[in-house]
Amino acid sequence: MSRFFGQIRQAGYVVPDIEAAMDYWSRVLGVGPFFYNPKVPIKNYRYKGESYEPHNSVALANSGPLQIELIQCRNDVPSMYKDFTDAGLTGLQHVAYWTSDYDADLERLVAEGFKPVMSGEVGERGRFIYFDTHYHPGTVIELSEVAGPKGEMFRLIREASETWDGKDPVRPFPDLSKLAAAAG
Numbered sequence: 001m002s003r004f005f006g007q008i009r010q011a012g013y014v015v016p017d018i019e020a021a022m023d024y025w026s027r028v029l030g031v032g033p034f035f036y037n038p039k040v041p042i043k044n045y046r047y048k049g050e051s052y053e054p055h056n057s058v059a060l061a062n063s064g065p066l067q068i069e070l071i072q073c074r075n076d077v078p079s080m081y082k083d084f085t086d087a088g089l090t091g092l093q094h095v096a097y098w099t100s101d102y103d104a105d106l107e108r109l110v111a112e113g114f115k116p117v118m119s120g121e122v123g124e125r126g127r128f129i130y131f132d133t134h135y136h137p138g139t140v141i142e143l144s145e146v147a148g149p150k151g152e153m154f155r156l157i158r159e160a161s162e163t164w165d166g167k168d169p170v171r172p173f174p175d176l177s178k179l180a181a182a183a184g
Contacts, residue, residue, distance in 0.1 A: 005141075010067040010096035012142065014081045014089075018057050018072035025061065026169035031068055033164050034059040035157050037173035039074070045120035052077040054120075059170070060154075062161035067154065069096075080118045080130050080140055094130060094140040098154075102127055102145035109143065123176035126150030149179035 015021040018036075026032035036059040045054055055074040060067055071093070073081050084093045099105045106129060110116070119129040125148025131141045146154055153174045160171075 005097040005143075007097070008066070008095045009098040010069050010094075010142070010144070011092060012069040012071060012094040012096060013091055014071050014073070014084050014093040016072065016085070016090060018059055018070050021070045021072075022059050022170050025068060025070070026166075029063075030166070031063045031161075032061045032166070032169045033160055034061040034070070034170050035153075035160075035173050036170050040122060041176075042120040042122055045077075045118075047078045047080070047118045050078070052079075054079055056081070058173075060157050060173075062158045064161075065158070067096075067157065084140075092139075094142045096128075096142035096144045098144050098146045098151075100145070100147040100151070102143070102147070105143055114141070123149040123153075123179075126176075149176040152179040 013021070022034045022036065026034060036057070038057045040056050040058045042054055042056070045052055054077040056079075057072045057074055059070040062068065071081055073079065073085070076082065081093060084090075102125075109131065115132040116129050117132045119127065121127045125145055127145040129143050131143075133140050144150075153176060156174055156179075
């Protein structure tokens with residue numbers, strides 16, 4: 001538990017080969033099932049104040065309450081993920097804290113001196129923002145809104161991990177538009 005942010009809810013790994021990473025995590029480490037999206041629908045994406053259209057593949061699974069996120073950049077759009085790999089790094093790139101009160105938490109963090117670098121939205125009420133923490137690569141901080149369909153998807157992924165028997169280690173992402181009604 002962080003006295004500043006609450007629980008770390010996600011560990012995000014930037015990997016060069018997401019299919020190989022899903023295989024390793026599920027077969028060798030026994031973490032899964034992974035829910036995979038070869039092109040995450042990110043809206044309103046911004047990096048250092050500029051708009052871009054990233055193509056990122058993402059796979060999500062849980063190990064207990066901690067969500068494991070695997071990320072592979074599929075284009076050269078500027079991002080903190082690309083900065084990480086351009087620095088010759090691979091592996092843990094960020095930790096994420098989840099919030100259902102995104103605006104208040106964002107305002108508090110900015111007031112405390114955190115500087116936003118990268119942001120976007122995945123589904124309704126699924127905003128995210130990464131803060132400048134270059135002084136310690138591998139521990140970029142993400143604030144992730146989980147009030148809408150994305151939060152419902154995260155719940156389904158966690159529940160799937162609780163009874164996972166090792167079969168079907170890679171599954172498609174749930175459809176966020178269909179989860180919008182459930183998230184109400």
